[in-house]
Amino acid sequence: MTNSSDIPQLPSTDPLQNPPQLLTGNWYEYPVTAHPHTTDYAGIVWHGSYIAWLEEARVECLAQKGINFAELVAWGCDLPVVELAIRYHQPIQMGTRVIVKTQMAGINGVRVNWDYQIQSADGKHLYATARVTLVPVDREKGKIMRQLPAAVKDALTKLADG
Amino acid sequence: MTNSSDIPQLPSTDPLQNPPQLLTGNWYEYPVTAHPHTTDYAGIVWHGSYIAWLEEARVECLAQKGINFAELVAWGCDLPVVELAIRYHQPIQMGTRVIVKTQMAGINGVRVNWDYQIQSADGKHLYATARVTLVPVDREKGKIMRQLPAAVKDALTKLADG
Amino acid sequence: MTNSSDIPQLPSTDPLQNPPQLLTGNWYEYPVTAHPHTTDYAGIVWHGSYIAWLEEARVECLAQKGINFAELVAWGCDLPVVELAIRYHQPIQMGTRVIVKTQMAGINGVRVNWDYQIQSADGKHLYATARVTLVPVDREKGKIMRQLPAAVKDALTKLADG
Amino acid sequence: MTNSSDIPQLPSTDPLQNPPQLLTGNWYEYPVTAHPHTTDYAGIVWHGSYIAWLEEARVECLAQKGINFAELVAWGCDLPVVELAIRYHQPIQMGTRVIVKTQMAGINGVRVNWDYQIQSADGKHLYATARVTLVPVDREKGKIMRQLPAAVKDALTKLADG
Numbered sequence: 001m002t003n004s005s006d007i008p009q010l011p012s013t014d015p016l017q018n019p020p021q022l023l024t025g026n027w028y029e030y031p032v033t034a035h036p037h038t039t040d041y042a043g044i045v046w047h048g049s050y051i052a053w054l055e056e057a058r059v060e061c062l063a064q065k066g067i068n069f070a071e072l073v074a075w076g077c078d079l080p081v082v083e084l085a086i087r088y089h090q091p092i093q094m095g096t097r098v099i100v101k102t103q104m105a106g107i108n109g110v111r112v113n114w115d116y117q118i119q120s121a122d123g124k125h126l127y128a129t130a131r132v133t134l135v136p137v138d139r140e141k142g143k144i145m146r147q148l149p150a151a152v153k154d155a156l157t158k159l160a161d162g
Numbered sequence: 163m164t165n166s167s168d169i170p171q172l173p174s175t176d177p178l179q180n181p182p183q184l185l186t187g188n189w190y191e192y193p194v195t196a197h198p199h200t201t202d203y204a205g206i207v208w209h210g211s212y213i214a215w216l217e218e219a220r221v222e223c224l225a226q227k228g229i230n231f232a233e234l235v236a237w238g239c240d241l242p243v244v245e246l247a248i249r250y251h252q253p254i255q256m257g258t259r260v261i262v263k264t265q266m267a268g269i270n271g272v273r274v275n276w277d278y279q280i281q282s283a284d285g286k287h288l289y290a291t292a293r294v295t296l297v298p299v300d301r302e303k304g305k306i307m308r309q310l311p312a313a314v315k316d317a318l319t320k321l322a323d324g
Numbered sequence: 325m326t327n328s329s330d331i332p333q334l335p336s337t338d339p340l341q342n343p344p345q346l347l348t349g350n351w352y353e354y355p356v357t358a359h360p361h362t363t364d365y366a367g368i369v370w371h372g373s374y375i376a377w378l379e380e381a382r383v384e385c386l387a388q389k390g391i392n393f394a395e396l397v398a399w400g401c402d403l404p405v406v407e408l409a410i411r412y413h414q415p416i417q418m419g420t421r422v423i424v425k426t427q428m429a430g431i432n433g434v435r436v437n438w439d440y441q442i443q444s445a446d447g448k449h450l451y452a453t454a455r456v457t458l459v460p461v462d463r464e465k466g467k468i469m470r471q472l473p474a475a476v477k478d479a480l481t482k483l484a485d486g
Numbered sequence: 487m488t489n490s491s492d493i494p495q496l497p498s499t500d501p502l503q504n505p506p507q508l509l510t511g512n513w514y515e516y517p518v519t520a521h522p523h524t525t526d527y528a529g530i531v532w533h534g535s536y537i538a539w540l541e542e543a544r545v546e547c548l549a550q551k552g553i554n555f556a557e558l559v560a561w562g563c564d565l566p567v568v569e570l571a572i573r574y575h576q577p578i579q580m581g582t583r584v585i586v587k588t589q590m591a592g593i594n595g596v597r598v599n600w601d602y603q604i605q606s607a608d609g610k611h612l613y614a615t616a617r618v619t620l621v622p623v624d625r626e627k628g629k630i631m632r633q634l635p636a637a638v639k640d641a642l643t644k645l646a647d648g
Contacts, residue, residue, distance in 0.1 A: 007277045007293050008172050008247040037376045037532055041525040041580045047243040048213035052361045070419025081209040085170040085247040094527045095394025115169045131169050197545055199538040203363040203418045214523045232581025256365045257556025331601045331617050332496050332571040371567040372537035405533040409494040409571040439493045455493050
């Protein structure tokens with residue numbers, strides 16, 4: 001056993017207790033379907049397939065607020081993921097249509113946090129919750145920016161205000 | 163903004179400070195190469211591609227200790243991921259050969275934790291750290307088992323002992 | 325060099341000549357966006373990402389005609405892909421919104437053929453053309469069925485008739 | 487039904503007859519394992535997962551002959567896939583260790599063809615056969631090169647000679 005102080009650890013939960021609850025708030029809703037290619041041997045969505053869904057929902061949410069991600073990258077600012085934490089509460093069966101709900105959850109220095117809830121179309125099942133953290137990177141220098149570009153910060157602040 | 167107490171949150175770090183350190187210990191080492199299909203528009207490994215690498219390293223580590231994952235599933239016990247947390251410290255360029263280091267980091271009730279460090283072949287760069295939590299599921303009943311099957315627990319305990 | 329008579333070979337074309345043409349006909353149209361996770365180091369959609377799009381378009385086209393793929397599988401009939409051929413005519417840049425057009429292109433014994441054209445939203449660019457062949461498999465026996473289930477054949481015939 | 491003369495079509499075969507045969511020759515062998523993330527709801531490898539394996543085998547085969555793909559791209563020459571045809575003969579079960587055999591199958595103008603056979607480790611089962619065609623692209627101009635760079639052509643010719 002090592003001193004694992006640097007390993008990212010989530011607060012403990014008991015998977016047999018404490019069912020998570022749907023949160024209210026100002027969420028952007030992105031519908032997806034559990035197509036065959038997202039599933040694994042168990043007939044449910046493979047845990048890694050969710051990561052693509054989180055990204056798609058985030059990119060579409062930004063697009064709705066006027067930030068075209070491909071253009072942002074073309075302009076020289078990338079927004080790579082530096083942290084990702086996800087809890088899988090219930091499996092998603094092949095063919096299920098689910099809603100990926102996301103909202104920008106605050107800016108902390110250059111860190112931009114996004115929260116997620118993946119739920120059933122009828123809102124009765126919460127399949128997963130997640131948080132993803134992005135930082136701005138200057139593509140030319142290959143370094144994390146010391147502050148967010150003003151246009152990005154403005155748009156994200158509007159996102160936070162709903 | 164919502165009460166996001168149910169959203170999984172990692173302890174805060176400052177990406178501009180505090181470089182993470184390589185941990186010592188008894189790690190299983192799984193080599194992978196950053197092939198084109200793992201990369202994204204930035205010419206580096208897409209953040210979701212790491213999830214497949216974590217799974218491959220875990221399955222191969224189990225195989226080395228005598229647990230054949232496909233057989234375990236055929237016998238009726240699945241080990242799905244219920245939590246995953248990952249920090250991306252440095253990007254991985256296409257073509258880079260990296261080492262995915264993993265170790266079973268303890269059993270907590272039915273929760274089996276795995277720690278990860280993804281580093282360069284020469285040990286000089288730490289690309290990512292991660293923790294993944296699995297629970298045993300009875301495939302027939304579709305429910306989390308109240309305790310780990312004895313054979314699995316024995317093998318995992320041996321893993322923890324090195 | 326080997327006798328490669330068993331290797332699937334497409335008729336020869338000259339990539340510097342003979343631009344392919346958009347076909348008319350009764351196509352089902354499925355819109356997708358070239359999100360970051362579909363791209364590779366070249367900033368364009370990775371050639372393997374198209375395979376998921378072909379599957380999604382096919383499953384949604386079937387759903388529109390009353391065949392729920394997940395239910396079909398649950399009933400014991402799988403429809404695996406046994407052949408796939410694709411030509412990539414033009415790269416798709418990140419962020420592009422494209423239309424995956426598909427149509428059932430005929431039943432030949434137990435073989436069900438699907439044709440594809442992937443084009444720009446404005447119809448001016450043809451990015452790829454493809455053909456995918458499925459056969460029905462009895463999931464319990466693990467064998468190719470000698471004939472298509474009547475309900476599937478009926479629905480597919482309606483598809484072919486438009 | 488349309489005039490589908492532009493849709494890529496493979497010569498017809500009867501999936502219930504004519505078992506394909508293992509070809510002899512000078513193949514590069516690349517071992518892979520059917521890990522959980524490659525599988526789908528049917529417990530076998532999803533048909534799209536093979537595309538990543540074909541790419542990995544090709545890149546490693548080139549590396550063995552002195553062509554580092556990442557360096558080639560950095561120098562300004564990309565080798566995108568322009569055609570891909572694959573036949574799936576037998577399903578691959580989760581956990582199976584398979585051999586992806588590949589060889590450069592000839593240069594036709596600027597088109598570089600690669601043949602594939604995916605077989606069991608013991609050589610008794612042929613899971614799939616495939617052909618992939620690449621063309622050289624000048625990354626700066628974004629256009630297909632009129633001829634292969636000399637260094638690439640030399641290395642590929644050596645590949646063909648074994």
